[in-house]
Amino acid sequence: MFKRQVNGSCICVFCDRLISVNKSTCPHCDRKNPSLWGYSRSLRRLGKDLGFTAIVTWGCIALYLTTLLIDLGNIRNSGAFDFLAPSPQSLVMFGATGAIPVFELGRWWTLLSAGWLHGDLLHIAFNLLWIRNLAFEVAEAFGSGRLVIIYTVATGIGSLSSSLVGHFFPDVPPIFQGADVSIGASGGLFGLLGALVAYGQITRNLIVRHQALTYAVVMFLLGFIMPNTDNWGHFGGFLGGYLVELGVNSAMLDRFS
Incomplete structure (x- = not known):
């Protein structure tokens, strides 16, 4: 093959x-x-993305099931936003990030591993559906190699932003707080949106820019409404994807201008 x-x-x-x-x-x-x-x-x-979307999808599903099975007795089912939720202990064991894992436990590698973990059934379903929709557009616009780079960098910056704010600014209002423990692929997801906004801005494709920016704003607002949302992880991921693509495309335009 x-x-x-x-x-x-x-x-x-x-x-x-x-x-x-x-x-x-x-x-x-x-x-x-x-x-x-x-x-x-x-x-x-x-596929267009060299199988990256399938790897993320099945990797996240496999780890989600593993975090459930490793601690069956402590699975939480207290509502729509906490249905089939793995225990905090299993999530930390498998690489949850945040102020506690990063600064107190010294587990810097969790800045990337946390993007493969999810906190409940709705959480993983929402993230993976959006990633599957956006990854094709990003691969189509930038190529599969840059898709992987954007997603990985955005995941790391989103996790780092949340961890830094959670550690150094613990007394800010709840809506602006970082996370003591954080998980989820939403940092990488917002990075894909940030990259599309940057691409639309540089290429003057107002349709791409407006669509990606609209999606980002709606999901940012949902993050302020929904419980237990890592808003700094979202913001950091968006900024990471935006800056990566802005820098790469600006360099290319300078080279060929």
């Missing part, structure tokens, strides 16, 4: 432009190893 291509042309996995498979650097976007060692053609059979 994964046959290595050693000659001819292929599509750069980062910018989706035609290049020689033997190029060590893409002449269009300056990214290293644009053919992924000659496997880009085979990987593209997984």
Whole structure:
């Protein structure tokens, strides 16, 4: 299935432009190893996003089920926003982030692992449905390689923002508080929206910019209404995705102007 291509042309996995498979650097976007060692053609059979959406979807589902099964006796079912909720102990065990795990336990790796964990059935369903809708648009606009970078960076910045505010500013009003313990893929999700806003701004595509900004504003407002929402994680994720794409596209425009 994964046959290595050693000659001819292929599509750069980062910018989706035609290049020689033997190029060590893409002449269009300056990214290293644009053919992924000659496997880009085979990987593209997984889809526009090189299977990234499927990996995130099934990875999150597998970890959600595992956090439930590891502590069956403490599963919570107290309402729509707490239905089939794993215990806090199992979530921390598997990599929840926040002020306590990061600053008190020194678990800096949780800035990324927390994006694969979810707190209840509605939480995981909402996040994964939005990611599946947005990931294709981001891959279509930026390429699959940059989709992975945007999502990962946004997840880390969202987790870091929430952890920093939770640790250094514990006495702010509840709506502006960071999180002692935080989980969820919403930081990466908001990063995809931030990247689309930046893309629409730089390319002057007002339709893309307006649509992504509208989605972001609506979900920000929902975050202030719904209980136990990590608003700083959302804001940090959006800012991370926006700045990553703004920087990359600005550099490309400067190069070809």
